[in-house]
Amino acid sequence: MKIKAPTQHKKLIQWVQEMARMTRPEKIVWIDGSEEEKKKLEEEAVQSGELVRLNPKKLPGCFYHRSDPSDVARSENLTYICTQHKSDAGPTNNWMSPKEAYKRARKIFSGSMKGRTLYVIPFSMGPVGSSFSKVGVEITDSIYVVLNMRIMTRIGQPVLDQLGSDGSFTKCMHGKADLNIGHRLILHFPEENTIWSVGSGYGGNALLGKKCLALRIASYLGKREEWMAEHMLILGIEKPNGQIQYVAAAFPSACGKTNLAMLVPPEGMKKKGYRIWTVGDDIAWMRIDTDGGLWAINPEAGFFGVAPGTNSKSNPNAVLSIQKNTIYTNVALKPDGTVWWEGADGEIPEEALDWRGKPWKPGLVDEAGNPLRGAHPNSRFTAPISQCPSISFRLEQHHGVPISAILFGGRRARLAPLVMESFDWNHGVYLGATVASEKTAAAEGVVGEVRRDPMAMLPFCGYHMGDYFKHWMDMGKKLEKQPRIFHVNWFRQDKDGQYLWPGFGENLRVLEWVLNRCEDKVAAVKTSIGYLPNPKDIDTTGLSLPKGALHELLSVNIQDWRAEQEEHEKYFKQFGNRLPTEMWRECHSLKRRLG
Ligand code: OXD
Ligand code: MN
Numbered sequence: 001m002k003i004k005a006p007t008q009h010k011k012l013i014q015w016v017q018e019m020a021r022m023t024r025p026e027k028i029v030w031i032d033g034s035e036e037e038k039k040k041l042e043e044e045a046v047q048s049g050e051l052v053r054l055n056p057k058k059l060p061g062c063f064y065h066r067s068d069p070s071d072v073a074r075s076e077n078l079t080y081i082c083t084q085h086k087s088d089a090g091p092t093n094n095w096m097s098p099k100e101a102y103k104r105a106r107k108i109f110s111g112s113m114k115g116r117t118l119y120v121i122p123f124s125m126g127p128v129g130s131s132f133s134k135v136g137v138e139i140t141d142s143i144y145v146v147l148n149m150r151i152m153t154r155i156g157q158p159v160l161d162q163l164g165s166d167g168s169f170t171k172c173m174h175g176k177a178d179l180n181i182g183h184r185l186i187l188h189f190p191e192e193n194t195i196w197s198v199g200s201g202y203g204g205n206a207l208l209g210k211k212c213l214a215l216r217i218a219s220y221l222g223k224r225e226e227w228m229a230e231h232m233l234i235l236g237i238e239k240p241n242g243q244i245q246y247v248a249a250a251f252p253s254a255c256g257k258t259n260l261a262m263l264v265p266p267e268g269m270k271k272k273g274y275r276i277w278t279v280g281d282d283i284a285w286m287r288i289d290t291d292g293g294l295w296a297i298n299p300e301a302g303f304f305g306v307a308p309g310t311n312s313k314s315n316p317n318a319v320l321s322i323q324k325n326t327i328y329t330n331v332a333l334k335p336d337g338t339v340w341w342e343g344a345d346g347e348i349p350e351e352a353l354d355w356r357g358k359p360w361k362p363g364l365v366d367e368a369g370n371p372l373r374g375a376h377p378n379s380r381f382t383a384p385i386s387q388c389p390s391i392s393f394r395l396e397q398h399h400g401v402p403i404s405a406i407l408f409g410g411r412r413a414r415l416a417p418l419v420m421e422s423f424d425w426n427h428g429v430y431l432g433a434t435v436a437s438e439k440t441a442a443a444e445g446v447v448g449e450v451r452r453d454p455m456a457m458l459p460f461c462g463y464h465m466g467d468y469f470k471h472w473m474d475m476g477k478k479l480e481k482q483p484r485i486f487h488v489n490w491f492r493q494d495k496d497g498q499y500l501w502p503g504f505g506e507n508l509r510v511l512e513w514v515l516n517r518c519e520d521k522v523a524a525v526k527t528s529i530g531y532l533p534n535p536k537d538i539d540t541t542g543l544s545l546p547k548g549a550l551h552e553l554l555s556v557n558i559q560d561w562r563a564e565q566e567e568h569e570k571y572f573k574q575f576g577n578r579l580p581t582e583m584w585r586e587c588h589s590l591k592r593r594l595g
Contacts, residue, residue, distance in 0.1 A: 006030050006157065007122075008165040012137060016120055019139050019173055024111045025118035031146060033156020038147070045143040054328070055337030061325040064333055065144050067201050068179045069356050072330055073378045074204035074211065076459050079186040081216070083463070090464030091574045101187045105196045108185065112177040112198070116141045121149050122159040122169075125214050125285075125299035130398035132227075132285055132297045134218065135163050138172035138208050145174060145206050148327060151302040151382050153209045170194070170217055172208035176201050188212060190220035190462045203304050203329070203380060214283045214299045216462035222285070223463060223471045226478070231456045232284040233261035234296050236392050236401060237511055240273030245515055248284045248296055248483075249407035250456040252437040256490065257281055258305045259504060262317035262390050266505045268542040274508060277392040278317070278385070279401055281305065289399055292480025297400035300385070307331050307379045309343040314504060317390050318381075319345065327382040330355040332374030341375035355379055404518045409488040410437035410453065415560050416489035418501055418538075418553040419510045420530035421517055425476035428485020430586035431530070433469050434568050435487075452571050466578030473582045484518050487530065492553055500549045509539050527556050528593035558594055565590050 003020070005013045007030075020028060031037065042063065045051035052064040081089040082101040089095040096104075119140050126133030138149060149155055163169060171194040177183050184199030195212045197205055204211045218229030232248040239245065251257050261281035265274045280298025289295040305318060307328070312319050322328075332340045332352040340349050354360035355376040364372040385391060394401050408431055410416075422428035432455040439449045452458070454465060461468050476482055488510060490503045513533050516522045524531035535550050568587055572579050 003028060006032065007160045007163070009160070009163055009167070010165070012163070012169065015171055016139065020118055022106060022109050023113035023118060023141070023175060025113035025141065026115050028118045028120065031119055031121045031156055033150065033158070038150065041143050041146055045147070050144055051147075051327075052333065054339065058336070058338050059323065059326070063147070063327050064331075064339060065327060065329045066355060066357055067330060070181050071179055071200050071202045072376050073202060074459070075181075075184055075186060075200060078184050079459070080188065081462055082187050082189045083191055088464055090461075090466060090578070092458055092461065092465045096187070098189055098192070101185070101189070101196070105185050105187055105198055108177050108183045108198045109173075109175055109196075112175050113141045119143075119146050121146055121155055122163065123149055123153040123155045123209055124159045124162065125153060125209055125218070126297050127396050127398055128154050128158050128162050130297065132287060132398065132400060133299070134170065134213070134221070135159055135167060136170040136172050136209055136213050138174055140174040140206070142174070142176050142201055142206065144201060144327075148203065148207050148304075148382050149209060151325075151327065151384050152207055152300055152304060154301055168193070170213050172213060173197070174206055174208055186212065188216045188462055190217055193217065193221075203382075207304070210283070210300065210304065211460055214285070215457070215460035218285065218299075218462075219457070219460070219468065220462040223467065226475070227285065227287040228471070228475060230284045230286060231282065231460050232406075233257045233281045234279035234284050234298055234401065234403075235261050235263070236277035236279060236394070237508075237515060238275040238277060239515065244277060245404045245518065246279065246296070246401040247405045247407060247511065247514065248286065248403050249409070250432065250435070251409050252411075252435070252451070252453040252456045252458075254306070255409065255411060255437060256503070258303065258318060259315045260507060262315060262321075262388055263508060264316050264505050265508050266542065269508050269512070269539075274512070276390055276508070278388050278390045279392045279395060280385075286403065288475070288478055289402075291402075294403045294479055294481075294483050295400045296403050297397075298385075298395065302385055303381070303383050303388070305381050305383070307341040307344075307381050308375055308377055310341070310381075311343055311345045314343070317388055321388040322381045322383045325384060325387065328380070329382070330376040330379035332360060341379055342373055349374075403483045405514050406432075406483050406485045407488050407514070408432045408435050408455065408485070409490070410435045411491040412436065412489050413438055413448065413491065413493045413497075415557070415564060416487060416492070417532055417556060418490075418492065419486060419488045419513060420527075420532050421514075421524060422485040422487070422530055425479075425482045425485065426473060426582050427530070427586055429469065429472045429476065430583060430590075431485060431487045432472070433583060434571070450567075464575075464578050466575035466580070469575075469583050470578075470580040473580050484514075486514055494546070494549075494552065498546075500546070500553050502543065506543060509543070513538055528558070528595070529556055529561055529590070532556070562594050565594060
């Protein structure tokens with residue numbers, strides 16, 4: 001197939017030709033990123049039923065999409081790291097040899113775009129032209145993917161211009177094929193800077209800039225090029241003195257990263273003079289800059305957030321961000337052309353179409369008697385970050401923002417205190433490496449079961465996790481100004497299973513302590529697990545905590561921690577001799593301190 005391309009980049013044109021020979025599309029369209037192009041694609045997708053135009057008065061510029069019911073979440077079991085040597089993928093990743101991977105995927109891709117259009121999307125993760133940024137080119141046969149990538153990344157001609165005739169880029173090959181789960185593979189070739197994803201139209205599997213490039217491939221590149229790609233939100237905290245300090249925070253999926261990233265200060269804190277600025281809600285790329293400190297950008301340009309539970313109380317800024325130019329996926333569709341999900345603002349609709357397109361009303365139950373949900377629990381909104389009322393003015397800055405503190409956290413009902421500070425960088429890395437979250441009733445598996453999720457990167461680290469820990473330790477050595485590292489737990493419960501901490505906007509009270517520690521403004525209590533706050537240093541003005549709650553939130557049960565430390569030891573064994581000795585040292589020091 002002869003290609004008319006808006007670029008002189010020979011390797012790019014050759015690659016597109018090669019992929020077209022394999023998939024046999026009817027035509028090839030290069031995405032330029034223009035408004036006219038967007039309108040045309042929306043129209044086409046509405047005509048084919050891929051998108052539904054939502055009520056233009058109530059939700060202007062918004063669209064609705066249903067994915068295949070078997071294709072509503074990331075497919076971790078079908079996600080592979082394809083390195084020459086199995087050992088380089090490590091024990092926490094699925095591995096396939098590149099040869100086998102290409103062979104299997106090629107079979108599925110072959111002829112799969114017959115009668116369809118192949119779109120070529122040049123995109124930049126990070127501001128176009130920044131030395132922090134990376135260029136990718138995604139090939140796809142899905143208009144839904146094109147329109148989502150348009151929101152989530154910077155796309156089109158400016159990116160091709162940036163790439164020039166020989167710039168390097170990540171090859172991102174995507175095709176829906178027949179959406180059959182048996183024909184689904186999400187393959188990463190870090191050694192070739194290439195991704196092949198076939199058989200899924202779901203965000204995390206199909207918007208290849210996000211988890212596939214910005215985390216799995218980028219973490220590998222970061223190790224090679226001495227920077228870090230992390231599953232972290234970034235937020236700026238403007239203090240009463242007008243200074244803004246930036247914090248990056250990693251939590252496993254479904255622990256409220258989006259909520260924290262755009263938190264609204266509670267009344268008292270607002271009065272004190274606090275304000276929050278959102279830089280990113282999911283991914284941080286961090287480099288050591290010329291000042292010897294750690295600087296971060298958000299490589300994305302949009303939010304791909306979970307809809308259920310999002311309302312004006314839990315996340316007012318998210319609600320304001322998704323009133324226009326938003327794509328809603330797998331939520332419930334109301335007769336007036338608006339959308340709804342469990343935990344949305346307003347009345348529960350009397351009738352709607354559910355995420356599978358079936359008539360739905362409150363009170364419906366399945367065969368087992370469980371309530372039928374209108375929206376899928378993993379239903380999503382895709383919205384431009386520029387629409388967020390708390391958007392940081394530094395979003396387009398090529399060097400991003402300087403990071404003062406790094407936070408790790410998970411859901412721990414009993415064990416971890418509300419907040420603690422590490423003794424130093426290596427101990428902080430240890431806190432990150434031992435992050436765990438307990439399953440909630442919403443997730444599959446046994447309630448309370450602990451899943452270790454180092455740095456919240458378990459499904460996203462593109463290489464051996466032991467080498468990744470080593471990279472963290474090495475970055476600490478290279479940093480002249482190390483951010484302080486903390487562990488937080490918003491989810492601690494009392495004996496009766498009631499949450500002890502109100503969470504949401506009130507979390508700013510904990511962030512205030514974190515910043516005070518960064519500036520050595522408050523002392524802390526040295527315990528065997530880290531530095532903990534003196535209760536008086538957490539501002540609880542205007543908060544009606546149950547009696548004794550703060551004391552309990554900051555208590556350390558030595559017996560429980562001894563058991564926890566033993567679990568760390570067991571967990572670390574799987575990494576063999578690729579676990580850095582510094583990590584064992586931290587593990588043994590904890591044991592010694594616990595007595
Ligand atoms: C996400 C995730 O979608 O972490 O951001 O699963
Ligand atoms: Mn995420």
